Amino acid sequence: MSIESKLAFLQETKAANAQTKAYQRLQLLFDEGTFVEIDSFTKSGDGRAEAAAGFGSVDGCPVYAFAQNSDVEGGAMSKAQAAKICKVYELAEKTGAPVVGIYDSIGARLNESCEMLAAYGDVMLKANNLSGVVPQIAVIAGPCLGASSMIAAAADVVIMSEDGQFALQTNGEGGDLKEASESGLVHLTAKDDKEAVAKARELITLLPSNNLSGAPITDFADSAAETDGESGASIIAAVMDQDSFIEFQAGFGAGFIAGLAKLGGNTVGVVASEEKTADGKACEKAARLVRFCDAFAIPVITFVNAESFCCIKAACKLTNAYAEATTAKISVITGEAYGAVYMALAGAAAGVDVAYAWPTASISALNPTTAAVMLWSDKLKGSSNPTADRAKLIAEYKDQEACPFKAAGDGFVQDVIEPSETRLKLYAALDMLAGKRVTRLPKKHANNL
Numbered sequence: 001m002s003i004e005s006k007l008a009f010l011q012e013t014k015a016a017n018a019q020t021k022a023y024q025r026l027q028l029l030f031d032e033g034t035f036v037e038i039d040s041f042t043k044s045g046d047g048r049a050e051a052a053a054g055f056g057s058v059d060g061c062p063v064y065a066f067a068q069n070s071d072v073e074g075g076a077m078s079k080a081q082a083a084k085i086c087k088v089y090e091l092a093e094k095t096g097a098p099v100v101g102i103y104d105s106i107g108a109r110l111n112e113s114c115e116m117l118a119a120y121g122d123v124m125l126k127a128n129n130l131s132g133v134v135p136q137i138a139v140i141a142g143p144c145l146g147a148s149s150m151i152a153a154a155a156d157v158v159i160m161s162e163d164g165q166f167a168l169q170t171n172g173e174g175g176d177l178k179e180a181s182e183s184g185l186v187h188l189t190a191k192d193d194k195e196a197v198a199k200a201r202e203l204i205t206l207l208p209s210n211n212l213s214g215a216p217i218t219d220f221a222d223s224a225a226e227t228d229g230e231s232g233a234s235i236i237a238a239v240m241d242q243d244s245f246i247e248f249q250a251g252f253g254a255g256f257i258a259g260l261a262k263l264g265g266n267t268v269g270v271v272a273s274e275e276k277t278a279d280g281k282a283c284e285k286a287a288r289l290v291r292f293c294d295a296f297a298i299p300v301i302t303f304v305n306a307e308s309f310c311c312i313k314a315a316c317k318l319t320n321a322y323a324e325a326t327t328a329k330i331s332v333i334t335g336e337a338y339g340a341v342y343m344a345l346a347g348a349a350a351g352v353d354v355a356y357a358w359p360t361a362s363i364s365a366l367n368p369t370t371a372a373v374m375l376w377s378d379k380l381k382g383s384s385n386p387t388a389d390r391a392k393l394i395a396e397y398k399d400q401e402a403c404p405f406k407a408a409g410d411g412f413v414q415d416v417i418e419p420s421e422t423r424l425k426l427y428a429a430l431d432m433l434a435g436k437r438v439t440r441l442p443k444k445h446a447n448n449l
Contacts, residue, residue, distance in 0.1 A: 014040070021193075022052040022069035025102050025141065028197045029065055030056030039087060044080035048072050050105070051081045053088050055097070058204045061216075064092040067102035070142055075105035077148060078112060082119035089126035096210035098135040100200050102193075103152050104142030107170040120147040127151055132295040135207045137200050140164035140186070141193035145175070153185055156292050157203055157248070160186045161196045181251035184281060188248065203246070206260050206267045208296050215267035215298060220244070222423070229334060229360060229419060232257045232272030235303050239263070239423045245270065248289060255282030255306070258289040263301070264427045269293035271345075272303035276336065278318075280311035287314075287321035294325035299430055302352075304345045305335030307367055315340060320448050322350035326440070328433035330354045330426060333361040333404070333413065338368075347412070353436065354429045356422070357404035357413040364402035369394055371401070 017023050017040055026035055034056035042049040050073050053066040066088045068075035092099045108116045127136065131154065138155035143165045152158060160166060160177055166185055167175025180186045190196035208215045220241040227238035236245050244262035255278035258271045271286045293300050309315035322329065322344060330353060331346035342363060343349040357363065364371055404416045417425050
């Protein structure tokens with residue numbers, strides 16, 4: 001082959017690759033002109049490999065990425081595709097850069113038989129070994145079936161488009177966006193692959209490149225929103241930087257609202273009560289966010305206004321997530337915080353660094369409705385109107401025993417603050433905790449999840 005023929009072949013190959021959806025999606029992900037493809041000539045059988053891979057910049061941050069190529073054999077996983085994806089993880093490990101995977105595959109190449117087990121296993125091992133080391137974002141742009149769904153689900157953040165299908169089964173049933181969202185598999189949703197990739201770009205600008213670097217500090221604007229003091233969403237909107245909150249798993253676990261935001265230009269994780277009783281799904285969602293933030297030293301701010309949990313195991317998981325987290329943790333009790341809720345989210349069991357309370361807070365070992373009757377039942381003896389007197393007794397207990405000023409006097413919260421000064425107090429606490437370091441007993445991991 002002459003040099004002219006080789007150059008012509010090179011141009012033809014580049015042109016052919018550039019026409020695929022996989023290549024175009026990677027172009028959308030990276031800053032213009034920064035995408036560098038790797039292993040572009042990798043073969044899978046007699047044709048091209050079923051994925052494009054490479055590196056580039058996202059808002060100036062180095063990022064590695066791969067995109068399954070549904071234009072070739074439906075994007076089915078092969079040994080060649082697995083090798084390309086593993087190369088991405090290996091390079092990310094060496095350089096400490098985030099990984100974005102764009103999934104669009106009908107499953108695996110069955111003609112490669114048991115070799116596919118090793119291929120999938122190699123990718124899973126690489127992804128799991130990098131979990132907590134560099135941020136991993138999965139974009140479900142089309143079908144993500146079979147073992148690929150397990151790899152995608154292990155990512156720190158999963159973004160799914162309306163065209164996606166996310167299922168372990170490869171028979172084409174189930175796994176639509178609604179089902180995946182309601183099961184907690186998906187953190188963010190998008191109307192199409194372009195919006196999904198755009199959301200991945202936005203996330204990268206919030207996150208540190210790895211577990212040893214800090215998150216980018218950006219320009220910010222104070223929020224002009226007002227809060228009713230009850231809704232977690234309204235509190236977040238009023239306290240965090242304007243329009244900075246990105247909610248995770250909105251269709252899952254309504255008892256808590258959770259996600260990432262900016263406070264004074266700094267990235268923070270936010271958990272806020274939305275219902276008086278937090279169910280198992282809500283606890284699972286909050287615990288997942290806390291563990292993610294802790295892995296990358298992102299501070300966690302918790303707004304507490306709940307009376308109880310309804311699932312022991314899930315409450316245990318949530319308590320463990322807070323207790324094990326060594327990142328900065330700040331809690332603000334805006335309403336009720338009784339018993340296990342206080343301990344898990346704002347007390348010593350959570351290892352909270354700073355706990356504030358609003359004047360509207362109610363903090364007690366038991367719900368005042370129960371505590372007042374149990375502890376002060378003698379005051380109801382001989383009452384001519386027990387219903388009215390019981391209500392007065394409960395109100396008296398809340399005012400005397402469950403008030404935030406008593407909790408502050410006993411050292412259970414560090415200060416009682418006005419709602420209007422919450423943003424400033426949180427920013428000051430974050431600044432003070434910026435150099436936090438914690439040494440733990442040597443162990444592999446806890447075993448109460």
